[in-house]
Amino acid sequence: MTSSLIAAIPAAPSSADRPPVKAASPSEMPALELMYTRKRDPDIPEQLADAIARTKETFFRLITDAQERGEIVPDDPERIALLAGAALHGVAGFTATGHLPPETALTGVDELVHHLLHGLRPR
Template identity: 40%
Template sequence: MSIAKRKAREVVERARSYHHGDLRAELLRRAEETLGKAGVDGLSLRQLARDTGVSHAAPSRHFRDKQALLDALTVAGFERLGAGFEKAAATGTFLERLRALAETYLRFAIDNPALLALMFARKNGPSAAIGEAAARAFTVPLEMVAEAQAQGEVVPGEPRGICLSAVAALHGLAAILGSGLVDATEADTLFDEMVGHMMDGLRPRR
C-alpha cells in the first residue's frame, strides 16, 4: 500500500473512531439538525450512523433505540435553555431580568421550533431524566419570581403557575412570529407590549 493510500485510510479510520464522549455529542448534534429539517419521523439511528460516518451499530452504544435518542435530545434542549436562563438572570433589576428571561425563551423558541415541540411533547413518556432536566431549567425563573414576591414586586401566588402563564404567552408569540402571520419588523413592538402586559399583571394591586 502506498504512503498516500495509507494516509488516506488513516484519515477515514480516525473519522470512524470517535472518542466515546465525542461520538455521543456528534450524534446528538446531527440528530438535532435532522430533527429541524425532517421532524421526528425523519430520524433513525441507522441514517444517523451513515450521516456521522460510523458503523450501523455505533449509535446503539449510546442510545438503545430511537426513543432513547429523542429523550437525550430533550434533556439537552432543557439544559441549553436552562443555561440561557442563568445567563439572562445574572444581573439587573427584576424587570430587566424578567425581560432578559423572556427574550431568551422567545429566541430559543424561534430558533429551535422542532426541538421545543419535542421538549414539550407528552409522547416522550415519564422519563426521570427529562423531568429533572426540565425542573433544573426553570429553577432560575421560579426562584426569581419567588424572590420578587418576597420583596413585594410580584402578586402573591404559586410561582410555578405564574411562570407557566408567562411561558404560554411567549410560546404563542413565537408561534405567531414563526408562522409569518405578522411582519418580522413588528416583532420588537409585539415583544415590548407583551412584557409590558406581563408586568402590569404581575405588579401588586395598591
C-alpha cells in the same frame, strides 16, 4: 422585573442577520417540531431535557424573586410562571409561523411583560 426578564433572555440576532420567516406547519419547521412535539418525547436527548429544565427554573426564579420584592402578587409562582410562559411561548410560535413579524415580536416582548405585570386596565 421586565429588565430582569429581558436580561435573562439571550440576545436575538438583528433582523438583517435573520432569514425571512415563512409560515409553515410544525413538520416543516424543526423549531416548531421541537417546541410542540419533540420536547414531550420521552426519548429526547438529555441535553435538551436539561435545557428545558434550566429555562423553566430561570423563569420560576424570576417570578419568586419578584414576589419576594413585592413586585407581583403572592400567588402560586408555578401557576404564574406557567401562564406567563405560555404567553411568551405564544409570541414565539406566532413569530415562527409567520403570524407575527420578528421585529414586532422583539419590540413587543417588553410590552407583553408590562401587561402581564400590570394588567390591561387603564390607569
